[in-house]
Every structure is written in C-alpha cells, then in structure tokens.
Amino acid sequence: MGMRPQKPSHSAWLVPVVALLSMVGPFSIDTYLPSFKAIEFTFSVSRELLSQSLGFYLMAFAVSTLFWGPLADRFGRRRVVLWSLSLYLLASLACAMTTSFSQLLLARTIQGLGAGGGLVAGRAMIRDSFESRLAHRAMSQVMILFAVAPAIAPIIGGVLESGLGWRSVFYFLALYAVLTMVMVYTVIPETLPSSDRQSLQLSTLLAGYRQLLRHWQFMALILALSIAFSGLFLYIAGAPTILFDFLGLGSGDFGFQFVPMVAGLMFGAYVTGRLTHRWSSQKIVHVAFGVLAVACVLNLLQVLWLPAYLLTVIGPLVVYAVGIAMALPGLSILALDCFPRRRGMASALQSFLQMSSSALVASLVVPFLKDSLGRFVFGQIAFTVLAALLWWVAFRKMRPIS
Numbered sequence: 441m442g443m444r445p446q447k448p449s450h451s452a453w454l455v456p457v458v459a460l461l462s463m464v465g466p467f468s469i470d471t472y473l474p475s476f477k478a479i480e481f482t483f484s485v486s487r488e489l490l491s492q493s494l495g496f497y498l499m500a501f502a503v504s505t506l507f508w509g510p511l512a513d514r515f516g517r518r519r520v521v522l523w524s525l526s527l528y529l530l531a532s533l534a535c536a537m538t539t540s541f542s543q544l545l546l547a548r549t550i551q552g553l554g555a556g557g558g559l560v561a562g563r564a565m566i567r568d569s570f571e572s573r574l575a576h577r578a579m580s581q582v583m584i585l586f587a588v589a590p591a592i593a594p595i596i597g598g599v600l601e602s603g604l605g606w607r608s609v610f611y612f613l614a615l616y617a618v619l620t621m622v623m624v625y626t627v628i629p630e631t632l633p634s635s636d637r638q639s640l641q642l643s644t645l646l647a648g649y650r651q652l653l654r655h656w657q658f659m660a661l662i663l664a665l666s667i668a669f670s671g672l673f674l675y676i677a678g679a680p681t682i683l684f685d686f687l688g689l690g691s692g693d694f695g696f697q698f699v700p701m702v703a704g705l706m707f708g709a710y711v712t713g714r715l716t717h718r719w720s721s722q723k724i725v726h727v728a729f730g731v732l733a734v735a736c737v738l739n740l741l742q743v744l745w746l747p748a749y750l751l752t753v754i755g756p757l758v759v760y761a762v763g764i765a766m767a768l769p770g771l772s773i774l775a776l777d778c779f780p781r782r783r784g785m786a787s788a789l790q791s792f793l794q795m796s797s798s799a800l801v802a803s804l805v806v807p808f809l810k811d812s813l814g815r816f817v818f819g820q821i822a823f824t825v826l827a828a829l830l831w832w833v834a835f836r837k838m839r840p841i842s
Contacts, residue, residue, distance in 0.1 A: 453627040455578055458566055459585035460620045461521065461558035464528065466586070467616060468497060468555055469676065470593035474694050475606035476680050482606070483541035487680070488807050490541075493548045494677060495803030500552030502795035508557040509564075509788020510645050513638040516630045517561040517568070517784070522621060524557025529617040536610035551613075556791060558620070563787040567776045568631035576724075577716045579769035583709035587765065590676065591702030594694035602692065638782065648785050658778040658786070660834035665771040666794040668732065668827035670801050671820040672764050674809070675701075675757055677802040681810045686748050697754055704758035708765025721770035722835060728770070729828050731763030736821045743817045753813070760820070771831075 472479070480490055504524075512520040531551035538544040566578050600608040638644070652658060675682065679697055683689040689696065708731075715724050739756035746752045772790065779786045809815035 453623075454565060454569060454631075455581045456585060457620075457623050457628050458562035459582045460623060461562040462582060462586040463589035464525075464555050464558055464616070464620070465501070466589035467593050467613060468551060469494065470590050470694075470698065471597035471600070471609050471612065472606065473679055474594055474598040474692070475601040475609055477684075478601055478606045479544075483544070485541050491677070491802055491807060493541075493545055495799050496545050497548040497552040497555075498795050498799030498802055500549040501556045502552075502792045502799060504553040504556035505560050505788040505791035505795065506649075507788075508560045509784040509786075509791075510638065510648070511784075512557070512561045512564055512788075513632070513782060513784035516632045516637075517565045518624060518628060518630045520557045520561045521624050521628075524554050524561075525617050525621045525624070526554070528554030528558075529614050529621070530554075532610050532614035532617060536607045536614070556795070560784065560787045560791050563772065563776070563790075564783045565628075565631045567773065567783050576721050576769055576773045577713050579772060580709045580713035580716065580765075583765050583769055584706050584713070587702045587705035587709060589702075590705070591695070591699045594679070594698050598692045598694060632784075638784075645785075648782055649789065652779065652782070652786060652789050655778055657834050657837070658775055660830045661771050661775040661778070662790040662793050664827045664830035664834065665768060665775070665790065666797040667823050667830065668729075668767055668771075669764060669794060670797045670805075671732070671823035671827070672701075672757075672760055673798045673801050674805060674816060674819055674823070677798070678806045678810065678816060681806065682753065682813070682816070685810070686813050687750055687753065689750075696750055697757070700754050700758045701761045704761030705765040708762035709769070711762075712766045712769055721774055725767055725770040725774075725831060725835075728763050728766035729824075729831060731766060732760060732824050733828070735760035735763055736824050739817045739820060743814045748813055774834075 476487065476490055479485075480487065483490075508520055508524060511523075528551055531547055531554050534547035535544060535551060538547055562582075563579075566582065567575050569575075569578075596612065597609050600606075600612060638648075675697070679694060683693055683697060708728075712724055712728075715727075719727075735756050738759060742752040742756060775790055776783050776786050805819060809819050
C-alpha cells in the first residue's frame with residue numbers, strides 16, 4: 441500500500457539524510473564533553489552537577505520521542521523532522537547565550553525535546569521505504585555514516601573550545617540544525633502515504649502504547665537494544681573521567697578514545713551490511729552478541745591483570761563497538777516489524793527506552809562508577825548479560841526470516 445512513495449531520484453538521498461538526523465544526538469552529547477572543565481569554571485559547578493546537563497538533555501530527548509512518534513504517524517515524517525529541528529535550533533542558540541547554570545540546564549532540556557523528532561521520524565522513513573532485508577542494509581549504511589559523529593564531534597568540540605570558547609560549540613550545533621533542515625526540505629519527500637495516517641485522539645494513542653507495552657517480544661527487543669547500547673554509552677558519558685582521571689589526558693585528547701571506538705562502529709556496520717545478503721537479521725544479532733561477549737572478556741582480563749594504558753583500556757571498547765554496530769540495525773528492524781502500521785509509535789518507544797537508559801547511565805551510573813575503572817568494566821558486563829538474556833527471550837518464538 442504505497443510503500444515507496446518517494447521518487448527513485450530521491451532514494452539515494454534518504455540514507456545520508458537519515459544519518460544526518462541520527463547524528464544530532466551524538467553531536468549534542470560529544471561536542472561539549474571537552475568543554476566540561478571550562479563550563480565548570482564559568483558557572484563554578486562540580487563535575488557531578490555538570491553531568492546533570494547531559495542527563496537532563498537525554499531524559500527530555502527520551503520523553504519527547506513519545507510525542508514525536510504519534511505526530512509522525514499522523515502528520516508525516518518530513519513535517520515532524522522540520523518541526524523538531526526548528527525547536528532544536530532555538531534551544532542551541534539559547535545554550536550558547538546562557539548566563540547561569542540553571543539557564544543552561546533549561547536550554548539543554550529544550551534542546552533534548554527538539555532532538556528526538558529527527559531520530560524517530562528517520563527510522564520510520566527507512567522502514568517506510570524498503571522491505572525488511574533492504575531496510576536492514578539501509579540501517580547498516582546509516583550506522584556507518586552515523587558513526588562518524590562520535591569520532592569527529594569531540595575533536596570539533598575541542599578545537600572550538602580552545603579557539604573560541606565553549607559557547608561556540610552550541611553555535612556550531614545551531615548551524616548543523618540549519619544545514620540539516622535545508623537538506624530535508626530540498627531533497628526528501630514524504631514517505632508516509634496518506635492512507636496510513638493514524639489518529640491523534642488521546643484514547644487511540646493510549647490504546648496504541650498499551651498494545652506496544654503488552655507485546656512481550658517487541659519489548660524484549662527494544663530493551664535488549666537499549667541495554668546493550670548502555671554498555672557502550674557508559675564509556676561515552678564517562679569519557680571525561682576515563683581520559684582526565686584514569687589516563688591523565690587533556691581536553692584535546694578525546695580523539696584517542698572516540699576515533700578508535702568509531703572505527704569499530706563503522707567496521708561493524710560495514711560487516712553487517714555485507715552479511716545481510718546471506719544471513720537473516722536473527723543470525724546477525726546472534727553473532728553480534730558473541731562479539732559483545734568477547735569484548736567483555738577482554739575488558740575483564742585487562743582490568744584484572746594489565747595496567748591502565750590507552751591501548752589496554754580502549755582496545756576492548758573497540759571490539760564492543762563492533763558488536764553494537766552489528767546488533768543495533770537488526771534489533772531495530774525486528775522491533776519495527778512487530779507493528780507495521782505503527783512504525784512511528786514503535787520507533788518512538790524504542791527511542792524513549794534507549795535515551796532513558798542513556799540518561800540514567802549519565803546521571804546515576806557514571807557518578808557511581810567514577811572512582812574505579814574496574815567498576816566501569818563490571819558495569820558493561822552487567823549490561824551485556826542482561827541484554828543477551830532479553831534477546832534470548834525475544835528470539836525463542838521468533839519466526840525465522842529467510
């Protein structure tokens with residue numbers, strides 16, 4: 441029923457534009473990490489308190505997805521992307537012009553509200569436009585491009601902070617929003633057919649979310665995705681502690697963690713894209729969890745028997761990034777396929793859980809683990825084991841995809 445509404449000439453733009461939308465999140469997080477010391481000095485706040493600005497952003501992002509998803513199902517993907525990026529643009533400018541830490545928290549919260557729409561609508565655009573196997577491959581291509589963001593974001597942030605001050609980071613984010621809006625407006629048509637538009641009545645929305653929450657297989661899939669990603673995000677949110685405190689590096693050295701990590705993400709996404717020609721999504725996810733298990737074992741061995749050097753700390757993280765890049769596209773597509781007519785809402789709940797878990801990691805878990813590198817390792821292992829159990833629960837009665 442109108443599953444490919446866009447013109448063939450536009451299809452080549454869909455993957456890179458969805459990747460740009462997905463990159464809003466990591467840019468919003470990673471570009472200002474090198475500025476932590478400068479922002480702490482400007483507002484006379486502690487590291488723990490400043491970390492709450494990340495937690496506030498992520499929680500607002502998570503909550504907003506619950507609204508952006510139904511809006512994308514009702515008004516279309518493209519319109520929601522433009523609305524959300526407009527809000528993100530205004531909030532980024534507000535972050536740059538804050539004069540107190542409380543104002544920064546408020547502006548970051550609004551920024552999170554604006555950032556959620558592009559991620560939700562972008563995932564739905566991919567599944568609107570491709571059948572399952574091609575959608576998996578497209579999501580892997582998105583992951584390859586998306587993975588560039590965490591590599592270059594802290595480097596860009598470090599250069600901007602050193603040369604122009606920390607406020608320039610948020611002006612950069614505002615400019616990124618403008619450029620992405622121009623791309624969406626000029627080259628991306630609407631992918632949701634009018635016949636598939638959903639109602640926005642409160643009773644209908646509540647019934648839809650109740651249906652999603654009661655679908656145990658869908659819930660197991662999106663929880664597995666969120667918790668597995670938390671094992672990686674633990675090291676992203678904790679990067680200032682790991683680099684400054686454990687490895688003795690400075691604000692210009694974030695590339696030593698993020699570039700190898702992102703290389704792992706890109707390699708894992710590339711491998712996944714190649715495997716989709718021959719393997720089902722379920723098989724790829726199986727292998728991905730095997731890679732995550734290897735990474736956890738290597739991480740445990742290094743923290744027990746090796747000193748905390750850059751290579752020994754970052755090496756296992758790269759392997760974990762490979763596993764995450766292999767797992768996420770398959771888990772996401774399998775989850776969206778549980779509700780073909782409510783992909784916006786399904787993507788919204790998926791994003792909500794992923795961002796909520798990331799917010800909890802940034803606000804509660806990282807401050808609790810900050811005193812010891814070993815605590816980071818055991819935290820990652822705990823997340824991985826729980827995610828693997830949830831995947832096993834979801835897979836048990838899943839029909840194989842040929």
